[in-house]
Amino acid sequence: MKIIIAPDSFKGALTAQEAADAIETGIHKALPEAECIKVPMADGGEGTVRSLVDATGGRMVTVPVTGPLGQEVEAGYGILGDGKTAVIEMAAASGIQFVDENTKNPLVTTTYGTGQLLEHALDHGAHEVIIGLGGSATNDGGAGMARALGVRFLDADGKELPYGGGALGRLATIDATGLDPRLESARIRLASDVTNPLTGPQGASAVFGPQKGADEAMVRTLDSCLAHYAAVIREQLGRDVEDTAGAGAAGGLGAGFLAFTHAEMKSGVQIVVETTGLTSKSMGADYCFTGEGGIDFQTKFGKTPMGTAQAVKAASPSCKVVALAGSVGDGIDQLREVGIDAVFGISPGAVSLQEAIDHTAPNLTRVAENIARLIS
Numbered sequence: 090m091k092i093i094i095a096p097d098s099f100k101g102a103l104t105a106q107e108a109a110d111a112i113e114t115g116i117h118k119a120l121p122e123a124e125c126i127k128v129p130m131a132d133g134g135e136g137t138v139r140s141l142v143d144a145t146g147g148r149m150v151t152v153p154v155t156g157p158l159g160q161e162v163e164a165g166y167g168i169l170g171d172g173k174t175a176v177i178e179m180a181a182a183s184g185i186q187f188v189d190e191n192t193k194n195p196l197v198t199t200t201y202g203t204g205q206l207l208e209h210a211l212d213h214g215a216h217e218v219i220i221g222l223g224g225s226a227t228n229d230g231g232a233g234m235a236r237a238l239g240v241r242f243l244d245a246d247g248k249e250l251p252y253g254g255g256a257l258g259r260l261a262t263i264d265a266t267g268l269d270p271r272l273e274s275a276r277i278r279l280a281s282d283v284t285n286p287l288t289g290p291q292g293a294s295a296v297f298g299p300q301k302g303a304d305e306a307m308v309r310t311l312d313s314c315l316a317h318y319a320a321v322i323r324e325q326l327g328r329d330v331e332d333t334a335g336a337g338a339a340g341g342l343g344a345g346f347l348a349f350t351h352a353e354m355k356s357g358v359q360i361v362v363e364t365t366g367l368t369s370k371s372m373g374a375d376y377c378f379t380g381e382g383g384i385d386f387q388t389k390f391g392k393t394p395m396g397t398a399q400a401v402k403a404a405s406p407s408c409k410v411v412a413l414a415g416s417v418g419d420g421i422d423q424l425r426e427v428g429i430d431a432v433f434g435i436s437p438g439a440v441s442l443q444e445a446i447d448h449t450a451p452n453l454t455r456v457a458e459n460i461a462r463l464i465s
């Protein structure tokens with residue numbers, strides 16, 4: 090019997106690799122002969138770098154870069170097992186965790202450090218880069234990222250603008266002549282956590298600005314700065330990035346990548362499926378065990394268990410897909426439509442969140458073993 094084990098991480102408890110190990114232990118207690126193939130998964134959100142590094146036998150690299158407030162921070166990214174693909178989560182360099190209640194200020198925060206990570210990856214031989222967008226402290230449209238890669242953003246007097254989305258209203262000229270030429274040929278795939286446009290009521294500033302410290306007046310300022318930025322990009326670079334789905338991700342970093350590189354925007358789980366080779370590994374599979382910390386109807390909008398189920402069933406239509414979750418929310422019946430045949434909560438009873446987190450591995454093992462006993 091061939092069983093694919095392809096969970097996401099269980100946030101705060103286990104990496105995807107650790108979750109897969111715990112599930113495998115349970116299955117082997119009941120089905121010692123089963124051929125288990127472990128594929129740590131992710132959907133582009135937090136944990137994606139770790140899962141892809143683990144799934145491909147890659148390695149982590151840590152680099153000092155400029156944090157969102159201009160401070161030095163240590164940021165990690167992954168080089169995958171093929172040695173030529175880098176995976177960067179923008180939040181590692183420019184994330185919300187680097188600011189606090191007193192310092193968060195999306196008028197001034199910058200994605201410069203994300204650009205430095207990308208440059209470091211190119212310097213170390215990456216030809217393909219996967220960038221996870223989301224969890225940012227920034228609202229600068231990716232101008233900081235582009236600046237780190239050689240673009241100059243000038244005001245009407247020809248002076249370089251300071252960091253931050255609040256300065257973009259004064260943008261007069263984009264000088265992209267110094268843009269790193271390696272970006273011409275690098276394949277960049279953006280794994281976005283949202284599909285919002287750059288500006289407007291559904292845009293980066295209106296929807297995500299408040300969580301980064303913007304009040305109503307600041308949201309209006311930031312939104313008009315990004316609209317002006319998009320207009321200058323349109324005029325001077327001939328690219329229209331304002332309304333593209335995902336352009337508003339990570340404070341408009343999506344738009345920055347679309348404006349200054351040949352990046353393609355894709356669903357995060359799709360990128361992970363492609364990179365791990367999940368579909369080909371699933372040929373002839375009888376069962377698939379997937380899972381995530383929390384599962385509910387939203388899982389069908391592109392989260393890991395859904396993307397996993399679709400990839401596995403594309404390879405083996407008769408494969409049964411079982412999802413294990415720390416918490417099971419409303420509407421899980423809807424998940425059958427997207428290929429998840431059954432969902433099991435792993436908690437043994439009413440316990441505190443901390444207890445549930447602490448016991449995630451043995452709980453996964455116990456439930457996987459019991460399901461495997463039914464199968465056997």
Ligand SMILES: O=C(O)[C@H](O)CO
Binds near residue numbers: 225283337340
């Ligand atoms: O970083 C952000 O702005 C949100 O996570 C949406 O991408």
